[in-house]
Amino acid sequence: MKKILTSIIMAGSLLLGSGVAHADKSGGTLSFLVQPEPPTLASYVSTSGPIGLVMPKVYEGLFDYNNDGSMVPILAESYEASADGKTVTFNLRKGVKWHDGKPFTSADVQFSVMEVLKKVHPRGPNSFREVTSIDTPDEHTAIFNLKKPAPYMMRSFSAYESPMVPKHLLEGQDIKAAPLANKPVGTGPFKFVEWKKGQYIRLDKNKDYWQKGLPHLDRIVGRFIPDASTRTAAMENGEVLYAAYNAIPNIDAVRLKERNDIDVTTEGYSMINPMALIEFNTKEGPFVDPAIRRAISVAIDRRFMIDTIFFGYGKPATSALSSNFKATNLHAEMPNYPEKGDKAAANAILDKAGYKRDGDGVRLKAVLDIIPYGEDWRRAGEYLKQALGDIGIQLDLRYEDVPTWLKRVYHRYDFQMNVNYFYQLPDPVLGVHRHYGTDQIRKGTHFVNSSRYSNPKLDALLDAGAGEPDAAKRTAAYKEIQQILADDMPVVNLFELEFLVVYNTKLKGAYDSAMGAYGSFREAYIDN
């Protein structure tokens, strides 16, 4: 733990140095794409993507994370964990003020975690589930008391995942209905100015930001442009300088990349870890038998899907966990995930399991639901229809609008197989467990265990993996978890999505945070 502490302090002083040195970077307006327009700005209630693009510029977290995985001190200067891992002490930054001038103190941290994140945030109850109380011995110290060690918790202190919010503007109110939602007051480098519905959100420089010399930009404007081709044109015309989360479709991004003034990166998504996958109804219908699900995983040419549909951006899945978890030694490659697909092997599995072809070569018929998030997914569905048709599984495709689809899959379980994608987040406990645990079969809750897969042995392993402070033992637990999942395949993981950031090269300093577009942009500047 000592080592972490020093590295944080070093990163902090480096940051301080870079902030003061270049006064000439200051000024300018960054306009970037926010797609679609967010429903609200309450990032402490909703983790909806477009909110994440805007609010981490206004609210801050205790830490940020760099692309190399290191922690950057933001509202906390450092932390120390006790030997048994059950108390974590945060030393908070002094002299930080909310945008309304009130001081930021440990009481805000205590309130944000215990009253807001743990109660109303979609993922907070999971991230902070072991936190029983937070002591505030003085204004700049917050001591988290845990039931069990929670190593994954340290990955969820970013401004996007766990924003710190002002106690004095929320206390005693219904937090979900408080006016702070659309008149946000944070500690961040930019202050909220106005939200013109259907047009833009405007944030102006926080002149009293705690880090002297930052931010560089005078203003950030998030623009809403509904049509994808127009978004691309606005990028080409230099009217917007930054577009993340595929606001510019891959098909246009590969073309824009050829220009001198526009570049593309896949950095900035490692804390999000999106994984494309197929969920199966394991309780009823044609996919109750794990052998069929295994055959499907074996039959799919993942490389083809990535290259043809997603223009080469993506990595074939090799297990239930994203390969980004190699950094924490949790990922292990598994069988049943051939990169290019093996139809002969898939046919053999189905033959052996006794699924005979009829006169038309059809073994069984099923309906494939497709996530209604755009054309790419529809094409993925069309590919699957073709590929699985080859092994005798005849698919009908169903594409509905978002509310209808959510109801079908997560409320009524009225589906057979469903193409979807999940964020695996910076730790499996945060993003992967919800897919497989028996306690995650929660009718009416979206993006949890819709397969209704339940395996007591796996549940025990998931519990063990979550609370295990010893790295080697944690690795072993997750290896076993991945083996079980590669065998039972309640979910077939397809590929790790690589979202793109398309940016104008005159925008600099916006790419170091592992949070990417969900970062603060405090070091971003325009190089004229």
Add this chain to the structure above:
Amino acid sequence: MTKSTKIFKYVGKRLLQGIPIILAIVIINFFLLNLAEGDAVDVLAGEAGSATPEYMAQLRKKFGLDQPLPVQLMVYLKNVLSLDLGYSFRHDMPVNELIFDRFAATGLLMTSTIILAVGFGILLGLLAAMRLNTWKDAVITVFALITYATPLFWVGLMMIVVFSLNLGWFPTSGMTNIAAFYEGWDYVVDVARHLVLPTITLSLFYLALYTRMMRASMLEQYGQDYVVTARAKGLTERRITYVHVLRNALLPVVTMAGVQVGALIGGSVIVESVFAWPGLGMLAFESLFARDLNLLLGIFLLSSMLVVVVNLIVDIIYCFLDPRIEVN
């Protein structure tokens, strides 16, 4: 009774007749929209990632979505009669405010489009009819056919490619220059520059329609007996065309324009989407997918009111174009 008092009485009567029509539209819309699967809470919860059923039940209670449909309808009607269109839970704003905010943008686009389309449509139609079967007529007719047959979104995108990307004359999208935040006269110029491409795009389709109609209507009138009489009286062709034929030929075009004002609100969705114009069409489109029924009903209510009013105006314009038509 003078003509003007007659018109006022007529307007009052027509507006009163409009009320039950609008109420019926509200009720039908209400039930139609509720047929769709899922509600605003599902969408909000889905976007937020994981949300517990308890949280969703709590939201439904807050939004009043846990009440039976007839109760929800009564509450809505009561609000509408007191000129309150309810609350948009998605936008966390009163519907009145949201619609008012967007109506300015839609109104601007609609007005400029109508003026451009009707104005140029009449002019081109007139020209084509007067120069019947010459090359001018042929060019105008072909132009009208092509613009009529070209999809709006494609025209919009090509406008952007040519006039924004290649020539750099106009901005690609939006209503104002976001980086600048102009004020005063600069702001007016800025909005006008942003208005040009969407207006032309949206006008082209209607322009073609009015051109074709105006041409046909002029030709029909030229064949009427009164034209022969006028010629026999020794009137010049010029006077016959501008004073006699034109006025009569305008009637069907004005009728059509009146009908289409209502459609313009909906039809501008594509143009609003392509040019990121912050109008009502886009708002309606988004609120459908978000199941934001209060907002959607509000927009429908507004457009039905607009149709009633515009048709009334058209009827009054008739009286001026053709003195034989009287209101009663």
